[in-house]
Each structure stands twice: as structure tokens, then as C-alpha cells.
Amino acid sequence: MDGGEDSATVRGQDTGTAAPPAVAQQPPLTGRVHYLLGGTLPPTYNAWISRDLTGPGWRMRQAARPFVLMLPFAVIFALLPGGAVVRAATVAFLLVAGAGLGFATSGFFRNRRLEQHGFPPVFPPHDEEDDE
Template sequence: MTRLPGDPGPLRRVRYVLGFRLPPEHREWVRHDLTDAGWRGRMLRRHVALMVPVCLLFALLPGAWWIGAGAGLLALVASTFTVVIGAEDLRRSRLRRHGLPEP
């Protein structure tokens, strides 16, 4: 797949996933990411990529293995459900943060 104009590098993508605003030269990439077809899937994939290390930390907690695994799974399911429910609001917030019009 070809890169889009304004595609941020790996470090800026990590900052974007964590919720930081990208510089103005990446506005078209952000607009594409949040308004073109498949934006919900991309948002969900970003969220899961962010949550997997957190869930692994829960799984490594001392104690019975099933408690850590259950805590990690609960965190993943609950946070994913929250993202699915609030996807429109999260998208609007990111668009405003980058100075883009809301659809």
C-alpha cells in the first residue's frame, strides 16, 4: 500500500495513538484517518494495540494466573466496548484537536 501525503513516521504515530496532536503538515493524513471509509476499524485497531501491553502487565501480576488473565481480559473487553460506544465522540474530539471540520 502506498503512503498517504503527510503520513507520520513511527514515533509520531505512537504519539497520535496516545492522543497527542500531530503537527499541521499531517492534517490531510489525520483527515483521511478519521473521515474516510474504515475509520472505525482503524480506531479500534489503534485501541487494541494500545491495550495489549497493558493487559499483559495485568496478566503478569503476582498471584494465580487465572486472576491476572481475567483482569487483563476484563480491561480489554471493557475498554474496547467503551471505544465502540464512544467512537463518534472520540472522532469529533480528534478532529477538533487538529483543527478539522466535523462531518
């Protein structure tokens, strides 16, 4: 006898959380930069966040974040005085290390970002102390 309303609406909850929109609303450029740097986006972008963290290609996007964050440092080291070989090796090391760390930590940081935005983690946390 709720007049055809969804039970979530009757309880006073937001109807947007019950059914995500078919098209994910993409945050503006400033929001994406904030998100790239580890910030939390408003719930209106939850569908976009979910697609970003669980959709196809999520590992490449997660691995690209440290690589992109390492680019300004690579440019600075490339512009410092010194031998061209030393500068090139330093830049290559920074970029390869950024990409390697991105791939190595992508699952951990994906879970952290999912929990940060109110989603359940994909992989359950693993405690080393429980194995003993």
C-alpha cells in the same frame, strides 16, 4: 488581473491548504505514537489525518486506540502472581473493556480529534439542555 494565480495565493495564504496532496504524507513512527496518545500533528499531515478519521475503517481504527493503550496494563496483570484463571480473566476483562469503550466512544473522539486538527466535526455536537 492576478496573473493566473489562485486567489488564496494572492491573499498570502498557504497554497497547501487549498488543495490537499494526492498522496497523504504519513508521519514518522514517533509522530504516529504521539498522535495515538492524543497529540496534535503539524498541518503537513492534514491529508493523512483526514483519511484516518473519515476514510473507510475509521471506526475500527478509533476503537483500536483504547485497546492498544490497554495492552501494557494487560501484560502487567498477566505477569502478576496468582491463579492462572484469575490472571486470564483480568486480562480478558481489560482487553474487552478497552475494545468496548473504543467502539462506544469512537464518534465522540473522532469529532474531538477532527476539531483538534482544524477540521469541522462530522456529527454536530448534541446538547442535552437544548432538548428541554
